[in-house]
Amino acid sequence: MLTEKSRKAKAAAAGVSTLATAPGTVSFAVVREDGTLARSSGGVTSLRFSVALYGPGQYQVSFPYNVSTKAFVATIGDAGPGYVPPGGEISVAPRTAPLTNSVFVQTRDSDGDPANRPFHLVIAN
Template structure:
């Protein structure tokens, strides 16, 4: 089979399709600029806002953009406070060391903090799912 012939045929088909689409736009009384202006962006313009926190197993804020942290109880429940309303943001937490070394294993889960629009709730557990205090890192992203 002649690949050069196939390539030329594909190019002709593509150019023909573009011409037909352009004619259809003209027939419908719309222009490409108008059609593009009707498209709604999938994401909000601007950069997302990002905050972070590194919190010890006792609930002390070690560093990051949070304005405070505290242990809600002695079973690995924490409240992390931020300078803005975070109710429409995404939260990601991971167990992590506050200094050098390997962190304890387990999980960290996040949720909106009930009654506190500028706070995130984090619960830490061991590998078996038992609630235990663990140091963690938290990232909050607001679009």
């Protein structure tokens, strides 16, 4: 188990904030169905992969630190206040090297077919 001092040294060597990776903290992203961020914790980016190349409902959310060993929680959810999100399903998976700071997200409609959906993603550190 890492001590606090060794955890900070490891984070500094990787060029990431120790605030974002401290145990018990969370990072988050609220992503619109077009792949743009509605809001997020600091340093987060998102994109929707080309529908023409890969089909609908495929996204990538990137964080300013390695998230490959963290816990991911995601749900279909609208970015606006008071809106009921569309029905659907969501799956998440860590990306592999060199994209260990990113999470792949697949959204589907209620029939299980790939579909663009807005979502909320939380990374538990």
